[in-house]
Amino acid sequence: MLYHQRPLLFGPEPTVITTLEAGGVASRVAKKPHMHQLARGLWVVRETPPSPMERAVLLQKHLGRPGARLAVGGVHGLELLQLPVGGTDPWIERLLGSTAPVSPAGLAAQRQRVHLFWRDARVQTRQEGIRIGASKGLALLPGPWSSAVAHPVESLAVISRDLAPWRITACLDALISTEFGCPGTAKRCVFPPERVQECLDQLPPRSYGAVRLRRAWEDARSPCWSPAETLTRLIAVRSGLPEPILNHEVEVAGQRFVLDLAWPGVGDGAGVALEYNGAVHAREVQQYRDEMHRLTLLRDAGWDVRVITWDDLKMPLRREMWLGHLKRVCG
Known part of the structure; x- marks a missing residue:
């Protein structure tokens, strides 16, 4: 599994030439189309600047x-x-x-x-x-x-x-x-x-x-798959909660799922867990539907799963709600 980051794309490597190769006078080279100064004495030959x-x-x-x-x-x-x-x-x-x-x-x-x-x-x-x-x-x-x-x-x-x-x-x-x-x-x-x-x-x-x-x-x-998971974990631990297990694998109804932050064996059921949902869950309809189905299976299996978003981390009242719930269950 790869860390959740957008891939970077690099096209063909552009040609780099010296000022001497480009004509000998920097002020004149700068006026030529498709010439972009890379550093003093070096130029990139490409339509767009690097x-x-x-x-x-x-x-x-x-x-x-x-x-x-x-x-x-x-x-x-x-x-x-x-x-x-x-x-x-x-x-x-x-x-x-x-x-x-x-x-x-x-x-x-x-x-x-x-x-x-x-x-x-x-x-x-x-x-x-x-x-x-x-x-x-x-x-x-x-x-x-x-x-x-x-x-x-x-x-x-x-x-x-x-x-x-x-x-x-x-x-x-x-x-x-x-x-x-x-x-x-x-x-x-x-x-x-x-x-x-x-x-x-x-x-x-x-x-x-x-x-x-x-x-x-x-x-x-580790294992940690996003900076939001890091931040959520640090907020929870700084608030006095025990260290969670990150990306905890569980098998439910013959399927394997991964919980972002989990405290197995805590509470009255299988355990308690936090799931952080980022922007992709709001943009991708199919991912949202799959997520709702997954949460239903986990809760039916005895997992107390709370879903949080960025606002639940940022807003004090909303943050205290999930932290307070975890403290009651873990206490």
Whole structure:
């Protein structure tokens, strides 16, 4: 099972040429059709300009010098693996007790910046919007257009200042819960918990990013299939509830179902469970019908299943209703 993220699509790799190859004068090259500046001295030949993510991948391949290996890192490196990098609402940080709220502007700036890691030979640049740092030596991953992607632990450490703690935990949950592959590559990668721990140990122990990652790592669990599951679990546990079993498999009426968060053996029946329904349940009629049938079978089998949505997490009165029910049943 793959983590619930929308797939990224990469078309054919565009041609990249130097200013000299394009005509020798940057101001004249910029006026030519289908020419888009990739960086100082480099141009992409294509009808549409590259996206920030495509720009990061192309710069990884064309910036630097022979013998220097670069890798795409930062936000773009994480999004190439389809990890749930994103912002957070202030109410979440207040609810979970974050002592250092993050600014949305910080993550927005990270998305516009290309972050690369160098290995073997030092690479520097003064070009605006490009940051190149030394890799800590963690494994590289294959990326689209035969590029290299930095290890997600390194990228998380770099941008951790601009991610809320629960978002870092959501990325770590995703990392240890499934296999990943970058768009345009056939190779799949897995990140078992013991390997992630080894990677965390390779980071400078007192660095800001390493400290934030280790704190978030304490809350990481698997298997987890969406950031909403991570958030729901953290809210429940912070409220005093026991740790749930994530994506708990049960067999009912000859069919196997998976419960998002489950507390088996609790209450008067088979157990109690929470199901988080996202936007797809409202858009897809057939999925909604299948979900109603599944809930009926589970409840007939003795499962006390509560279905919650984003508003049930966000709105205090609605949140207290399901939390209060769980506390009564689990108590």
